[in-house]
Amino acid sequence: MSGNSAAPLVQVRGLSKSFGTNQVLKGVDLDVRRGEVVAIIGSSGSGKTTLLRCINLLERYDSGSVQVDGVEVGYRADKHPRGEHELARIRAGTGMVFQLFNLFPHLTAAENVMLGLRKVRRMGKRQARELAEHWLSRVGLSEKFASLPIELSGGQQQRVGIARAVAMNPKVLLLDEITSALDPELVGEVLTVVHQLAREGMTMILVTHEMTFARDVAARVVFMDGGRVAVEGTPREVFGTQTHERLRSFLARIELKGV
């Protein structure tokens, strides 16, 4: 069923998704290999966040295919939409970090990380706590195990968010504009953690407005425009000599904003 290392870990084919009459994705193809880091860029409304959210079924897709590790995420073999419990099991295999952190405010940093380990991975309390503390230490929060989200800075909260996702040992990590809501001086500490994960071979798909970051961390950059993949290549190809008109104007606009 899975484990074929030659096949891409994430395979998206002809992915389409509409919100009412507004077609946001118009047949997207994307392959992500094991251990690869892919950055998705594009102006707002280009469909990049929707694409990310279709990969772990936070949005249902209308047609096309999304496979993670050889398993179609949204539908069974007979095209029947998957039920709640199947979806939960499949979602547990992908991690997601959110723009607005979405930490559980009633739980401490350690408990935020432990919840999935306890209830989804069915770990004992002690084992879950050890693993949670391990990952919180890895993201530089060894002093903050018992802190509530409200007591943490934005950058610290987002690092808890990363620990919460990574502790579940996901096959692929989805990062949705994870620095967009942060004060500029807090962006660095979060990106450092992502760099570290990339070096350790974590497969990641990240939607970002940080072009420097995309260039530094990603093996491949995908430029989305109008619900399609418009340009795809190495950072050098995408950010270097550019012939695609829309990409050039997008990069120029980003440049002007001083990012």
Added chain:
Amino acid sequence: MSVMIAALPFLWQGLLVTLEVSALVVAVSLVLGVLLGSGLTYGPRIVAWPIRIYSDVVRGTPLLVLIFFIYYALPATGLKIGNLWAALVALAAFETAHVAEVARGALQSIHPGQTEAGKAIGLTFEQRMLYVVFPQALRRFLPPWVNTVVDTVKGSALVSLVGIVDLMLSIQQVIGRTFRPMPLYILGALIYFIINYALSLTARRLEARFAYVRE
């Protein structure tokens, strides 16, 4: 004053009935109301719509009308229930609708990102409710819910109108024998107030206890 003290032993039984009726209605309406409120918030249309209609109709009807309706209408359909049960059903139906709205409001106040974060780590719907949404919604739920409890205690006085000897009817019976309405109504009001004020104080302490979600 001496009339009030002399009357107290005669009110004891009625006070117990008031407390029992209230407790039963609070318990039933809490369970049903939270279920219906969840249905309103998360249910598909086929679930949410009937609940919406039920809630709007019941909340738009005076409790007294509801009590008389069930008291007279149910026997007419061949369903024979005593006056106590008719009153209990009416009160519970009324409070359930209010609790459902309180629950809906509390659940809707939780940011959708919380549900998404729960989904993203692989929690099922039940787990997301149990570990993510309900603990956070509890704090928003408690203050307005205590109001419905206070309303229940006050509303329970209406069951006296279908002949149930609760605190209210006990007071009227003592008045019937003593012809001293003023001190006895003051006494009655005082007892209702003490019950409800105690409830409000408890609610405030509970609120502080669950103050982990700060705005």
